[in-house]
Amino acid sequence: MTPDGRRRYPVYVPQPSRTWWLKSGPYRRFAAREITSMFAAIVSGLLLAFLFALSSGPGSYQDFLRLLETPGMAAFSAVILAALLYHTATWFRLTTHIVVIRLGQRAVPRSALLAALLGAWIAVSAAVAYFHIWF
Amino acid sequence: MAEGTMTLKVARYRPEHREKPYFDEFDVPYREDMVILDALNYIKDEMDGSVTYRWSCRMGVCGSCGMMVNYRPRLTCSTFLREFYPKPVVVQPLENFPVIRDLVVDLTSFMDKLRQVKPWIIRENEAALESGEYLQTPDQVEKYKQFSMCINCMLCYAACPVVAKDPEFLGPAVIALAHRYNLDSRDQGRGERHRAIAVDWGIWDCTFIGECSVACPKDVDPAVAIQREKVAKTTDTMLSMVLPFGGQE
Numbered sequence: 607m608t609p610d611g612r613r614r615y616p617v618y619v620p621q622p623s624r625t626w627w628l629k630s631g632p633y634r635r636f637a638a639r640e641i642t643s644m645f646a647a648i649v650s651g652l653l654l655a656f657l658f659a660l661s662s663g664p665g666s667y668q669d670f671l672r673l674l675e676t677p678g679m680a681a682f683s684a685v686i687l688a689a690l691l692y693h694t695a696t697w698f699r700l701t702t703h704i705v706v707i708r709l710g711q712r713a714v715p716r717s718a719l720l721a722a723l724l725g726a727w728i729a730v731s732a733a734v735a736y737f738h739i740w741f
Numbered sequence: 742m743a744e745g746t747m748t749l750k751v752a753r754y755r756p757e758h759r760e761k762p763y764f765d766e767f768d769v770p771y772r773e774d775m776v777i778l779d780a781l782n783y784i785k786d787e788m789d790g791s792v793t794y795r796w797s798c799r800m801g802v803c804g805s806c807g808m809m810v811n812y813r814p815r816l817t818c819s820t821f822l823r824e825f826y827p828k829p830v831v832v833q834p835l836e837n838f839p840v841i842r843d844l845v846v847d848l849t850s851f852m853d854k855l856r857q858v859k860p861w862i863i864r865e866n867e868a869a870l871e872s873g874e875y876l877q878t879p880d881q882v883e884k885y886k887q888f889s890m891c892i893n894c895m896l897c898y899a900a901c902p903v904v905a906k907d908p909e910f911l912g913p914a915v916i917a918l919a920h921r922y923n924l925d926s927r928d929q930g931r932g933e934r935h936r937a938i939a940v941d942w943g944i945w946d947c948t949f950i951g952e953c954s955v956a957c958p959k960d961v962d963p964a965v966a967i968q969r970e971k972v973a974k975t976t977d978t979m980l981s982m983v984l985p986f987g988g989q990e
Contacts, residue, residue, distance in 0.1 A: 616756040617839035617847055622905035633902065636950045700949060704968040711880065 639696045645689035698723045747771040747822055748829035749780055751792060754840045762840065764831075765789070771826060777817035778806050781832070781844075794844035801958060804894030808844050809833040814899035814956045835899040837908075851895065854911050857937045858919040863930025875927040888921035888966055890959040897953035897963050909942040913953035913963030916944060920966035923973065932977070939974040947971075 623629070627637040659670035673679055701723065702716040746768045754762040767788055769780045778796055785792050796806040799818045806817045811831050822830070838846035868875070897913035898904050904912050919938050923931045938944050947967045954964040 613847070613849075615841060617841055618754050618756070618762055619839045620836065622837075622902075626902050626905065630952075632952055632955065633950065636948070640948070700951075700968075703951075703962075703965050704972060706969075 635696070639693060642689040642693035645686045646693065649686060649690065694727065695724075698727070745771050745827065747780070747826055749777075749784065750829055750831045751781070751784065751844070752831075752833040753792070753843050754834075755791075755842065765792075766829075771822060773821075773823050775822045777808070777810055777815070777820045777822065777830065777832060780822060780830075781817065792844075793842045802892060804892035807835055807894040807896045807899070809836055809899065814896035816894060816896070816958050819958065835895055837898050837901065837904045838895070846895075848895065850908065851893075851898065851912070851915070854915045855893075855918070857911070858915050858922075858934055859930060859937065860915075860918045860922060862922065862925060862928045863933060864927075865929045877926055881926040884926075885921045885924035888917050888924065888961055888963075891917055891921075891957075891961045891963075892959055894958065896956040896958060900952040900956035902950060902952075903946055903948060907942065907946060910946045911938060911943045913947075913967065914961075916947075916970060917961055917963035917966035920970050923970070931973075935970075935974050935977065938970060944970045944974065 627633045656670060659666040674683070698720060702719045705719065707714040707719065749767045749769055750764045751767060752762050753765050767780075767784045769783050769788075778799060781792065781794055781796075785794075794806070794808070794817075796818065797803040798805070801816055801819045804816075807814060808817050809815075809832070810817060810820050811825065812833075814835060817832070832844065834840045834844045834846050838848070838851075841847050862875075891914050893914060895914070897917075901910075901913055903910050916938055919934045922928050923934055944967050947964070949964060949968060951964045954962045957963060
């Protein structure tokens with residue numbers, strides 16, 4: 607290198623590909639994980655729309671419910687559910703790599719941590735479903 | 742033992758001859774116990790002395806002979822030809838680095854990044870020499886040992902799409918090394934090091950693709966090191982906001 611930071615020799619600088627995320631299985635799975643996070647934002651938007659309809663009176667609320675029951679929205683909801691299940695499951699799996707919980711001298715195994723996270727997720731979902739159906 | 746020949750397609754970059762890289766094909770004698778580096782050495786000794794590459798220890802310790810083997814970052818001294826035989830093998834320089842010649846890449850930017858994270862033990866007040874060594878228990882060593890096994894082979898940089906997109910990214914090995922010293926019970930430089938790594942081109946640039954850890958030949962797991970530094974930095978920042986005398990901000 608010269609004092610002003612330039613190389614004294616020629617180099618070839620390869621240009622990164624725009625489609626790098628299609629190159630291998632792990633890259634594709636990463637892209638899927640990131641893209642499915644957008645569906646969490648879509649759910650938040652739907653919830654906001656729901657609250658807006660609720661605050662606008664019974665007519666708006668009924669219209670919103672009817673919209674949700676249309677075949678197109680039902681199909682879209684199924685896509686959202688699948689995307690969020692994938693995103694959550696993969697995120698929990700990654701979490702077990704990052705979080706280290708020690709019991710005494712030994713770290714809790716990753717499989718036990720993943721089981722605890724998935725168990726808590728299922729329990730909370732079941733509780734929400736129970737209150738939604740019965741109350 | 743299978744015998745015969747095997748074709749190596751070797752990437753060449755000789756700027757005095759051609760502006761862009763190209764491939765040369767070499768048919769080398771095949772033996773089951775040959776690694777890619779043996780084949781390259783055969784080519785250099787017997788077929789074309791101008792083929793240029795780095796190597797040193799030939800036993801997976803020095804980290805010099807990392808290259809792209811069939812488009813994956815590998816140590817050529819521990820990648821056997823038999824994994825690919827009888828199909829041809831493509832050997833290229835490590836991705837995400839400027840190429841100087843043939844299979845040799847320019848590591849200048851990595852060396853600059855390495856210095857930035859101060860990969861040595863930092864003490865606020867150095868104890869007097871007479872007081873002896875800074876002692877550690879086996880448990881204290883165990884906490885950072887995995888992250889101290891890095892051989893700076895750069896395979897993780899070649900595997901990382903973030904490095905490809907943002908050449909300024911400090912990268913997996915450098916942050917893993919910072920993590921190693923941050924975990925060391927003898928070290929007191931965590932705050933100082935966080936100022937170097939908790940930046941847009943540091944830990945926050947990583948999107949946890951995780952391929953660096955897959956490529957690592959020493960199971961260092963740099964992806965996890967980066968995420969744990971994110972957690973540590975966030976914890977330090979939160980503590981500094983609520984504790985009367987601050988955390989390690």
